[in-house]
Amino acid sequence: MGTATLLWKHRIFYLFVVPFAALTIVFGLWPIAMSVQVSFTDSFTALRPNPTYIGFANYLTIFADPQFQWSMAITLIYTVLSVAANVSLALLLALVLHNPMVRRGSTLFKLCIFLPVVTPDVAGYIVWKWIYNQNFGALNALLDILGLPAFGGIADSATALWAILLAELWHHVGFYTVIFLTNLQIVDPELEDAARIDGARPWQRIWYVVLPQLRPAIMINTVYALIQFLKTFTVIVVMTRGGPNFATNMVSYYAYLKFDQAQYGEATAMATTLFVAVIGLAYLMYWLNARTDWR
Amino acid sequence: MMRQLERPKPPVVVLAYAFIGVISLLFIYPYLWMFISSFRETEQILTEPLRLLPEALDISAYADLARLGGVSFWTYAVNSLLITGASTALTVMITALGAYALVRKPKLPGFRWLRFGFLLTIMYPYMLLVIPVYLVVFELSLHDTILGNYTGIILFLSLGPIQFFLFEQFFRSIPREIIDAAIVDGAGELQVLTRVVLPVSLPVVLTVTLVTFLLNWSQWFPVLVISRRPDTYTLPVALLNMNSELGTDFQGIMALATITTIPVLVVFLLTQRRVMSGMAAGAVKG
Structure with a gap:
């Protein structure tokens, strides 16, 4: 059957897919292509009909820019810390919530932990910004009552990264917890019972029996969290604007600043670099997952 | 025991x-x-x-919100409802049809490329995508009229990974025999879709509708970038503007944050099981 005949025969499926394909191209592939193209042009001419192509010059510029190196470094550090914090807290919460001994009220607890996930991020982060405030803030008022030293929050460059990590943890951890809980539902309880009869202590049962069965969820959560935190943006716009003293000037925010200053070439070169990093990591994880037998 | x-x-x-x-x-x-x-x-x-x-x-503080940034509070509220509602309806229709076609006939010319292109799109740093999207909106001349702004924002919000994966996963779970039987009985593809697939898809359609509503209500960056004037701003964007103003109307900010949050709290609390399992399932697929 010729291609034309094949297409005509299945024309209704092409019809179904047209709006989806149109949006994917117009709001996905086209702007990405445009952005990659702009990254090879001179910023002054980038938006003209005939831009000047300057090869990898923008990439060389950004990699030589100490501010960009700093941004890359804190983005990676922040991503690693956030992935570790979110995945491990989510695992802990899921194990507690799944345990039959807290069955009473577990729905309520789950709701409390998931609520921030669906709360508009702008609203959530604004509230956190004020919780950290030195004059109004609830956090330092509480620390004061407990006789603990004050927390610098987003005002101090030494603590700002931790402050946004905590706010993002509040916003995201419920999502990862629910994924762990979904996985826990298909964990075989008989294996745990067998281990119990064999005299395994609770932590041994978790480590040797439950955790291996949770590897799919650990995998999914890690990949999701990696992609999520590499792209950290909203929390910076709302809470710190990259400060204080560039302490939270992560790559996506720095690229956005460059774009705002009409440095289109450099901005899109940074965006493309981040894109390649995200794809590379996602692919690496996918590859690791495919070559490992999770059962 | x-x-x-x-x-x-x-x-x-x-x-x-x-x-x-x-x-x-x-x-x-x-x-x-x-x-x-x-x-x-x-x-x-x-x-x-x-x-x-x-x-x-x-x-x-609530009374003072009546006018914000020179625009009536109700403009923001109506925009939020309009943009979220319209983009939710479009997302459900567009991703459902797209995912259905890709699941039924994955080997048709171009379909694998389309799926790959879509996966690529969702990995691009979202906030950096929005800026070139503005250039696209500019090329399509959606930037200079209010109607064009609305169209650009709504269309941009009408594509989402979790929604696509939820539909894809569901359509894959429909046994082939049911569809084949209908075709043997002489049903055309349109009838297969409306009489066989659609009736069993109502739960997943409801889930995707809820999840999309909650996700799109929170969106702010595409709205801010594509809008030329505050006339097309939504509640989260108004809140962000208030946050970046000099001087601190702390009480007012908390009042607007409360108003922005309450609709999603109500929707979520009423439908929590479906939303939580839906978001988890959509993610697990990806």
Whole structure:
């Protein structure tokens, strides 16, 4: 059957897919292509009909820019810390919530932990910004009552990264917890019972029996969290604007600043670099997952 | 039976409840603080930041929201409803049809490339995609009219990974035999879709609708970038603008944050099981 005949025969499926394909191209592939193209042009001419192509010059510029190196470094550090914090807290919460001994009220607890996930991020982060405030803030008022030293929050460059990590943890951890809980539902309880009869202590049962069965969820959560935190943006716009003293000037925010200053070439070169990093990591994880037998 | 053999000791149970209870309180506290602060005057908060009940119900902050940035409060509220509602309806239709076609005929020319292109798109740093999207909006001349702004924002919000994966996963679970039987009985593809697939898809359609509504209500960056004037701003964007203003109308910010949050809280609390399992399933697929 010729291609034309094949297409005509299945024309209704092409019809179904047209709006989806149109949006994917117009709001996905086209702007990405445009952005990659702009990254090879001179910023002054980038938006003209005939831009000047300057090869990898923008990439060389950004990699030589100490501010960009700093941004890359804190983005990676922040991503690693956030992935570790979110995945491990989510695992802990899921194990507690799944345990039959807290069955009473577990729905309520789950709701409390998931609520921030669906709360508009702008609203959530604004509230956190004020919780950290030195004059109004609830956090330092509480620390004061407990006789603990004050927390610098987003005002101090030494603590700002931790402050946004905590706010993002509040916003995201419920999502990862629910994924762990979904996985826990298909964990075989008989294996745990067998281990119990064999005299395994609770932590041994978790480590040797439950955790291996949770590897799919650990995998999914890690990949999701990696992609999520590499792209950290909203929390910076709302809470710190990259400060204080560039302490939270992560790559996506720095690229956005460059774009705002009409440095289109450099901005899109940074965006493309981040894109390649995200794809590379996602692919690496996918590859690791495919070559490992999770059962 | 065996599960009963070893009952957890009471101290362990108390400890577990204390742990999860304190964590839950910590997660809820920002909402309480936001809500209470919106009814307290700024000086009162300064003197007693932790007070759990307002001294008096001072609703002046809510009254002051009537006009924001030169635009009526209702403009933002209506925009939020309109943009979220329209983009939700479009997302459901567009991703459902797209995912259905890709699942039914994955080997048709171009379909694998389309799926690959879509996966590529969702990995691009979203906030950096929005800026070139503005250039596209510019090329399509959607930038210079209010109607064009609305169209650009709504269309941009009508594509999402979780939604696509939920539909894809569901359509894959429909047994081929059911569809083949209908075709043998002489049904055309359109009839297969409307009479066989659609009736069993209602639960997943409902789930995707809810999840999309919640996700799109929170969106702010595409709205901010594509809008040329505050006339097309939504509540989160108005809130962000208030946040970046100099001078601190703390009480007003908390009032607007409360208003922005309440609709999603209500929708979520009414439909929590479906939303939580839906978001988890959509992610697991990806």
